[in-house]
Amino acid sequence: MSITTAYGVDGMTCGHCVASVTEEIGLVAGAENVTVELVKGGTSQVTVTSTSELDRTLVAAAVEEAGYQLVAAA
Numbered sequence: 314m315s316i317t318t319a320y321g322v323d324g325m326t327c328g329h330c331v332a333s334v335t336e337e338i339g340l341v342a343g344a345e346n347v348t349v350e351l352v353k354g355g356t357s358q359v360t361v362t363s364t365s366e367l368d369r370t371l372v373a374a375a376v377e378e379a380g381y382q383l384v385a386a387a
Contacts, residue, residue: 318363319358319359320359321357321383322334322349322376322382322383330351330381331357334359337375337379338359338361338372338379344362345364347359356384369383
């Protein structure tokens with residue numbers, strides 16, 4: 314069974330940003346697929362498909378490692 318979770322990420326402006334975030338989140342245990350809908354200068358939507366519920370703090374750390382900021386949950 315797969316779980317799909319959407320996150321908002323601020324600060325991404327280009328394809329390199331997308332690649333960095335995709336790579337870092339992909340390293341989080343359980344993450345299977347990462348897609349990014351880039352919104353230059355705004356909040357991009359990052360959708361993660363995983364084998365189980367991901368720890369939000371690990372996802373936030375991965376995003377920060379890539380140099381960006383996870384938006385607080387609504």
